[in-house]
Amino acid sequence: MSTHLDPAVKGGKAPDNKEVGADRKEKTQGRLAALLITPTIVVLAIVIAYPVIDAIIMSLQQDEGLDPATGTFVAGGFAGFANYIHWLFQQCTGPGGVEVSCPPGTLGAQFWSATGVTFFFTVVTVFFETILGFWMAVIMARAFRGRSVLRAAVLVPWAIPTAVTAKLWFFIFAFDGIANTLFNTSILWTGSEGPARAAIIIADIWKTTPFMALLILAGLQMIPSDIYEAAKVDGASTWQRFRMITLPLVKPALMVAILFRVLDAMRMYDLPAIMTGGANGTTTLSILVVNQIRIGFNSAAALSTITFLIIFIVAFIFVRFLGANAVESASGGAKGKLK
Amino acid sequence: MSTSTATATTTADARSATAKGVARRRARWASSRTYISAAVIVIWCLLPFYWMVVTAFREVGYTFDPTPFFTHVTWDNFATAFSADRGNHLERAMLNSLFISSVTTAVALLFGVFAAYALARLNFRGKFLVLGIVLGASMFPGVAIVTPLFQLFTDINWTGTYQALIIPNISFVLPLTVYTLTSFFREMPWELEEAARIDGCTAGQAFRKVIMPLAAPAVFTTAILAFIAAWNEYLIASILSNDATQTVTVAIANFAGAQPHQEPYTAVMAAGTVVTIPLVVLVLIFQRKIVSGLTAGAVK
Structure with a gap:
């Protein structure tokens, strides 16, 4: 698992004159590495770091113009943390400059509900995707004829653009659509909170479970089969083999897959934006940011910074406490060969 | 004496044959279970996509027709999709x-x-x-x-x-x-x-x-x-x-x-x-x- 520590061996170079050459070699390699990596880092700094810093600076400025919630004029200029307070405490500027809580229906009143919706979608979709993905991966790992058909079929939902997926499921869940016909129901799927959320969750599960399954499959295929043989000889049951061998050994891959999916689900935008436009309790944080951009940049910048921090904290918790070490697993180790 | 030995051998043979049969049946059951699961996954992944293609080729009047195969086939929808008159x-x-x-x-x-x-x-x-x-x-x-x-x-x-x-x-x-x-x-x-x-x-x-x-x-x-x-x-x-x-x-x-x-x-x-x-x-x-x-x- 730690081949990255010794690329010289992996590169096929004999580890001779280690004492003398290693230090010098590392230095020259370091210079070459810097030369090769700097362009990428510079580009990432321009397209990510600069906008993020710019967003933080913007978020400390007041948006000039009429407060859309209350209709009072707000002057621009330095605002301190006013934008953050506006979102976190759902405070708007009322008549006469008095802070009042934002009227229901305005964007300012939706921060905590959007946060709740985002977490709700994340937890529910990732939960089902993990279970279904695991099941799919176990089936795909088995040797049987026509396995490549299964692998190819699984890639179809993954390849379809999310925007098309959204339109497709919007059609499936239309009032006269095939879902209602098939189950003999007459539900207005995108018309109220429960069904609207269910429709988005089902579409998301359809679209992303294959990705989850493939990541878990790669983890499953790293487990050497002789462990299973040995356990079988020792009389371990199928369930015991699953609990004592498969689960612990696939756990690192599984945690990374879950981390990837959680971070992806937390920025969910395309499906709810196209299927419901954020109506009926489906406004996620990303939708709220986009809606705010059209009203005021600076306030939107504060909200996007909060969103970024929330996602960052979640990622941190995953890596720190749940052992999802994406960097470690990406930086070396035996690769799960997919045959 | 020799008869009893012969009988014993036959019984043992029969028993191992049955055991083999059970194992074979179990293996066949396991493999058909795999195939059923695989089929469920393939259908789940492809069916919505298939439905999109079927609907793409259907006349507008039959948009919500639940017939599961190609009926009322037309290219009109593709013409609409590329129709600049409609702003598409x-x-x-x-x-x-x-x-x-x-x-x-x-x-x-x-x-x-x-x-x-x-x-x-x-x-x-x-x-x-x-x-x-x-x-x-x-x-x-x-x-x-x-x-x-x-x-x-x-x-x-x-x-x-x-x-x-x-x-x-x-x-x-x-x-x-x-x-x-x-x-x-x-x-x-x-x-x-x-x-x-x-x-x-x-x-x-x-x-x-x-x-x-x-x-x-x-x-x-x-x-x-x-x-x-x-x-x-x-x-x-x-x-x-x-x-x-x-x-x-x-x-x-x-x-x-x-x-x-x-x-x-x-x-x-x-x-x-x-x-x-x-x-x-x-x-x-x-x-x-x-x-x-x-x-x-x-x-x-």
Whole structure:
């Protein structure tokens, strides 16, 4: 698992004159590495770091113009943390400059509900995707004829653009659509909170479970089969083999897959934006940011910074406490060969 | 005496035969269970896609006809999808997406190949940090950069331009490219390069004749993944594009039908089919490569 520590061996170079050459070699390699990596880092700094810093600076400025919630004029200029307070405490500027809580229906009143919706979608979709993905991966790992058909079929939902997926499921869940016909129901799927959320969750599960399954499959295929043989000889049951061998050994891959999916689900935008436009309790944080951009940049910048921090904290918790070490697993180790 | 022995042997034979039969039956049951599960997965994955294609070929009047196979077949929906009269410039949107995705992929590969080579092959301090930055960048939420970019591009009159759509795409396609290529490069038999040099190749020849052919499939697979990621982007394009530079995802989301206040389901499904079929064909042809590329960066 730690081949990255010794690329010289992996590169096929004999580890001779280690004492003398290693230090010098590392230095020259370091210079070459810097030369090769700097362009990428510079580009990432321009397209990510600069906008993020710019967003933080913007978020400390007041948006000039009429407060859309209350209709009072707000002057621009330095605002301190006013934008953050506006979102976190759902405070708007009322008549006469008095802070009042934002009227229901305005964007300012939706921060905590959007946060709740985002977490709700994340937890529910990732939960089902993990279970279904695991099941799919176990089936795909088995040797049987026509396995490549299964692998190819699984890639179809993954390849379809999310925007098309959204339109497709919007059609499936239309009032006269095939879902209602098939189950003999007459539900207005995108018309109220429960069904609207269910429709988005089902579409998301359809679209992303294959990705989850493939990541878990790669983890499953790293487990050497002789462990299973040995356990079988020792009389371990199928369930015991699953609990004592498969689960612990696939756990690192599984945690990374879950981390990837959680971070992806937390920025969910395309499906709810196209299927419901954020109506009926489906406004996620990303939708709220986009809606705010059209009203005021600076306030939107504060909200996007909060969103970024929330996602960052979640990622941190995953890596720190749940052992999802994406960097470690990406930086070396035996690769799960997919045959 | 001899008879009893014979009987005993027969019984033992029979018993082992039954045991074999049970084992065989159990194996057959296990394998048919696998096939049933596989069939369920295949149907679940393909059925919605199939439904999209069926609807794309159906006359508008039969939009909600639940017949599960091709009936009332027509090409009208495709005509509507490409109908400029209705404001559906699908061909223009496809060209836009093709251009934006290609440039994004090319730029990402240009930078990514070098970074990935260094990360896979060279030993240097701060490697973990660089990998961490790249992975962190790939999971970066798009909304966090879209606000300042929107303001910036508005200030310099870039909204709706191609560069305004390509630059943000690089923020997630470049990290994807770097970590996919890194794990591919790590797998490559680089010692062949040295062997070629020993056999008398110049550095240039070794690169051209040994390394390039070896690296080409990895770069190609990464290019497919990068292209699909850029092609499927919606959030940034929906905010930063205008009518002329609209990408396919945005065009499909804003589709207009024959009647103004009616959702043009069949035309949207036709457009979705047109946009998706190339991707599906690509995926089916390069299925194995794509799977290894998808999982390469994540699980190792």
